[in-house]
Amino acid sequence: MKVAKLLFADGIWKSEINDENLDYQKAQLVLGYGCRNTLENPDFFEVMKAKFPYAEIALSSSSGEIFCNEVFDETVTVTAIEFSSSYIKTQQIDINDFQNSYEAGKALFKNICHENLRWVFVLSDGSKVNGSQLVKGLNEGRPEGVLISGGLAGDGDRFEKTVVGLNEVPVCNKIVAIGFYGEKLELSHASFGGWESFGLERTVTKSQNNILVEIDNKNALDLYKNYLGKYAEELPSSALLFPLSLKLDENSAPVVRTILSINEKSNMMIFAGDLPEGSRVRFMKANLDRLIDAANDAAHGCLQMNPDPKLAIIVSCVGRKMVLGERVSEEVEIVRDVLGTKTALNGFYSYGEISPVKPFGECALHNQTITITTVNETE
Numbered sequence: 001m002k003v004a005k006l007l008f009a010d011g012i013w014k015s016e017i018n019d020e021n022l023d024y025q026k027a028q029l030v031l032g033y034g035c036r037n038t039l040e041n042p043d044f045f046e047v048m049k050a051k052f053p054y055a056e057i058a059l060s061s062s063s064g065e066i067f068c069n070e071v072f073d074e075t076v077t078v079t080a081i082e083f084s085s086s087y088i089k090t091q092q093i094d095i096n097d098f099q100n101s102y103e104a105g106k107a108l109f110k111n112i113c114h115e116n117l118r119w120v121f122v123l124s125d126g127s128k129v130n131g132s133q134l135v136k137g138l139n140e141g142r143p144e145g146v147l148i149s150g151g152l153a154g155d156g157d158r159f160e161k162t163v164v165g166l167n168e169v170p171v172c173n174k175i176v177a178i179g180f181y182g183e184k185l186e187l188s189h190a191s192f193g194g195w196e197s198f199g200l201e202r203t204v205t206k207s208q209n210n211i212l213v214e215i216d217n218k219n220a221l222d223l224y225k226n227y228l229g230k231y232a233e234e235l236p237s238s239a240l241l242f243p244l245s246l247k248l249d250e251n252s253a254p255v256v257r258t259i260l261s262i263n264e265k266s267n268m269m270i271f272a273g274d275l276p277e278g279s280r281v282r283f284m285k286a287n288l289d290r291l292i293d294a295a296n297d298a299a300h301g302c303l304q305m306n307p308d309p310k311l312a313i314i315v316s317c318v319g320r321k322m323v324l325g326e327r328v329s330e331e332v333e334i335v336r337d338v339l340g341t342k343t344a345l346n347g348f349y350s351y352g353e354i355s356p357v358k359p360f361g362e363c364a365l366h367n368q369t370i371t372i373t374t375v376n377e378t379e
Contacts, residue, residue: 001377002082003311003344006051007067008034008044009075017068017344027055027080029088029178031313033348034076036061036155036163039170044076052080056090058178059170060123061163062348063154063318064328069336069345071321071329073156079346081311086182086377089114092166095173101130104175105137109148112179113141119180119187119375121313122150126162126351128173130209131365132274135354139362147187148363149373151315151350157322159260162351184378188309190301191355191371193256194294195284197245199227204279210260212269215281221267227283236262240286240319243368244271247280253357256284258319258367272352272367286323295331295370299338302374305359309374312339314347316370321349331370343374 004018004027030052038044039059048057065077091111098104112120124134131152138148153162163170206214214220225232228242239259247254261270275281295316302309314335321328336345355371357364 001084001310004080005067005344005346006078006080007072007075008038008078009072015067022080022082024052024080025054026082027052028083029081030055030057030078031346032057032059032076032078033062034065035074036161038076039163039165042169045169055080056088056178057167058090058123058176059165060153060348061155061170062350063156064321064349066314066332066345066347069329069333071332077346077348079311079344083182083377086180086185089179089181090166091177093175095125095129095175101133102137104129105134106140108175108177109138109141112177113143114179114181116181116183117143117146117179118182118185119147119149121178121180121373122148122175122354123164124150124152124175125164125173126152126154129175130274131272131352131354132210134175135363135365142362145360147189147356147360147373148354149189149371150354151348152352154318154349154351157318180375182377186306186376186378188302188305188374189355189372190298191353191357191366191369192294192298193369194287194291195243195245195256195368196287196290197282197284199283201280201282204275204277204281207275207277209274210271212271212275219267221262221269224269240323243284243319244275245282245284246275248276250280255357255364255366256368258317273365288324288327291320291324292327292330292334296334296338298370298372299335302372303338306374306376308376309339309343310376311344311346312372312374314345314370314372315350315353316347317353317368318349318351319368320370335372
């Protein structure tokens, strides 16, 4: 397995790291994450196709690009991969061709599920696709032990639209799946938030998909404002500092749900993932040091399962990026310190992260977390 990393900015290739002398003509897969305006330009796709003429090219808009141990904006970070014996298959669908995101996820996984499947990496439109329903559909036909990870495309902090594309100029409404096949693949994954829970555990008593109305039969927005205190005056921007911890039932592991917006007129809260009625929630608050510690925990978790990774794909949340501010690069730097310089790092900041909660279990939609997937190929 060979990996090369490239950075495209200001209309040119700013950096190319190809220590293994990967022949770009032999690259099987190219992953690119970056600025929506650049990705939507047909000229950029022609540049990519000229550089990697025979590769499957998967592109996703982002809210920040990870290249080596730095975080960039308004660029495109590119990773080219060549396997020695493993192979890939790709699939792209349009959400408009399906009744809902659940059905789209079911169909997408069915099309990619073949013999020797080990891992499915998903890049999805982050504006038109319900991420919670998408992962539910993906899990529907997942054989035991098959890893599913990935993320929802971002759009900086604009939240206007997101684009994804497979072997074409990226557009809205697309979902891409890349299946990795072969007995020699070594994989690991981890997902951590680092948020501090506080207050009582409460029950969602009225909701519809990602719209929360009542908790413990009380208006959720009023309750939320009461907990925020002085920060309530800064809603909705301050909501990034106070996500919710969600447990679907008493035995499930918690995931983080971040608030996208609030509707004062209807007294409702809109989240970046579903909060089903009957699920259990707790309020959470930001601690910058603990957020960065979560990146350390995620990296160490990956090393326990895959001690010699060749590539690590980081998908972290735009909410973490906005909360961490100037310290955002620290979470990438700590992953680099743990995994070492022999592991190529790439990734992006997303509108939702896809990763299992338990080792190689069902995938889940996360918000405000850092997720890492590592891959290597044994000789």
